[in-house]
Amino acid sequence: MVKGQGRSGADLVEGLVIKDEDYKVVKTRFSAFFATNLHQLLQGCGIKNLVVIGKGFKLQTVFDAVALDYHQVLSLQIQRLLLFLKFSSIDNIRDMKNIGVATPTLQEWLQL
DSSP: OEEEOSSTTOSOOTTOOOOTTSOOEEEOSSSTTTTSSHHHHHHHTTOOEEEEOOSSOOHHHHHHHHHTTOSEEEEOBOOOSSHHHHHHHHHHHHHHHHTTOBOOBHHHHHTO
């Protein structure tokens, strides 16, 4: 579980609950990998594939995951409420597709 710190948009996605036994990483910058132990934690658990979900911007986390050689990186599209974020999301999705990241909607992913 990676959670942003101290900003609007850092709230958990509805329906997601952090349990006591869950690993917790506090994201303080654009990438969940920057200045955190996320990569070491994932390596230690033997995780090689990632699904990145979030309400906010996640482009840098996805780029860092690809740069760190995770085998498969998926970035699920979650509907944006603000028009500005929707346009930014379209550009981010295009950029992720250009580096080989699959970007299914949540509904498409559930059907895989």
